[in-house]
Amino acid sequence: xxxxxxxxxxxxxxxxxxxxxxxxxxxxxxxxxxxxxxxxxxxxxxxxxxxxxxxxxxxxxxxxxxxxxxxxxxxxxxxxxxxxxxxxxxxxxxxxxxxxxxxxxxxxxxxxxxxxxxxxxxxxxxxxxxxxxxxxxxxxxxxxxxxxxxxxxxxxxxxxxxxxxxxxxxxxxxxxxxxxxxxxxxxxxxxxxxxxxxxxxxxxxxxxxxxxxxxxxxxxxxxxxxxxxxxxxxxxxxxxxxxxxxxxxxxxxxxxxxxxxxxxxxxxxxxxxxxxxxxxxxxxxxxxxxxxxxxxxxxxxxxxxxxxxxxxxxxxxxxxxxxxxxxxxxxxx
Ligand code: G3H
Ligand code: ZN
Numbered sequence: 001x002x003x004x005x006x007x008x009x010x011x012x013x014x015x016x017x018x019x020x021x022x023x024x025x026x027x028x029x030x031x032x033x034x035x036x037x038x039x040x041x042x043x044x045x046x047x048x049x050x051x052x053x054x055x056x057x058x059x060x061x062x063x064x065x066x067x068x069x070x071x072x073x074x075x076x077x078x079x080x081x082x083x084x085x086x087x088x089x090x091x092x093x094x095x096x097x098x099x100x101x102x103x104x105x106x107x108x109x110x111x112x113x114x115x116x117x118x119x120x121x122x123x124x125x126x127x128x129x130x131x132x133x134x135x136x137x138x139x140x141x142x143x144x145x146x147x148x149x150x151x152x153x154x155x156x157x158x159x160x161x162x163x164x165x166x167x168x169x170x171x172x173x174x175x176x177x178x179x180x181x182x183x184x185x186x187x188x189x190x191x192x193x194x195x196x197x198x199x200x201x202x203x204x205x206x207x208x209x210x211x212x213x214x215x216x217x218x219x220x221x222x223x224x225x226x227x228x229x230x231x232x233x234x235x236x237x238x239x240x241x242x243x244x245x246x247x248x249x250x251x252x253x254x255x256x257x258x259x260x261x262x263x264x265x266x267x268x269x270x271x272x273x274x275x276x277x278x279x280x281x282x283x284x285x286x287x288x289x290x291x292x293x294x295x296x297x298x299x300x301x302x303x304x305x306x307x308x309x310x311x312x313x314x315x316x317x318x319x320x321x322x323x324x325x326x327x328x329x330x331x332x333x
Pocket of ligand 1: 027092093155190191192193224225226227228229247248249250251
């Protein structure tokens with residue numbers, strides 16, 4: 001099926017809700033992580049959710065978020081063409097400041113879903129902004145994720161020093177009034193490098209919200225941000241409480257650096273001239289007998305090491321989430 005829209009993505013989330021599993025939502029900013037993810041998800045027959053934050057769009061667009069989003073969306077669409085799984089793209093932590101870009105992404109179907117993050121605003125303002133995005137998406141094929149509560153830590157351009165837990169009563173009112181398709185909740189996780197052993201999870205908040213939404217006839221899939229530091233048993237616990245999208249960014253960033261670091265440490269002698277050799281990168285060492293080794297310095301070789309590492313991590317994480325062997329979109333759309 002390859003790149004899918006919001007309706008297909010909602011089917012995938014409904015499948016997860018019914019089957020008691022979840023999807024990792026994996027942040028990407030460049031091709032190596034994306035290719036590793038695709039390989040891992042194809043190998044384990046899971047549909048794949050990737051996401052792009054405003055910071056990632058800015059990075060990929062040489063400072064221009066609009067350009068970067070278009071580049072990343074096209075890259076994801078092209079790389080996904082022909083793969084035997086569904087591939088979905090979510091805008092992650094987009095704010096009211098990016099409203100024109102959100103509108104463009106919806107109108108041109110650059111994405112499958114959009115997260116509007118107005119969680120730093122007071123309830124009424126959060127509701128108003130989130131509803132505005134839902135109105136933009138109305139009648140189209142793009143889902144909207146809104147957030148209620150606040151996650152501690154730093155995620156790209158979003159930072160919060162404090163966590164505010166989501167109020168279950170407000171959650172029902174919020175989903176009803178905004179019409180959001182997915183609800184991101186705050187139950188104690190943190191963005192960035194956090195330690196599961198120190199995280200105090202209030203999973204009862206998630207199960208309460210899930211039950212209240214179901215009773216109100218609005219079974220919005222629940223989203224949890226800041227899951228990189230959670231222990232496997234905590235992942236199982238939150239899924240059992242109704243979380244069906246778990247956002248991961250920091251873990252891939254770390255694994256990328258670790259794989260690159262190991263590669264360059266092991267191949268240093270093919271890149272850096274030994275003592276006594278004139279350091280003449282400009283002339284590619286043509287005045288000396290020593291030569292650098294293309295197998296060490298070609299960025300594609302280190303890039304491939306990163307891709308393979310990300311593939312392994314993607315498999316580990318999707319198996320934690322339970323989405324392996326569950327691909328709904330293996331065949332033609
Ligand atoms: O939106 C992205 C995620 O919430 C990132 O969380 O820093 O734990 O990977 P993380
Ligand atoms: Zn997040």
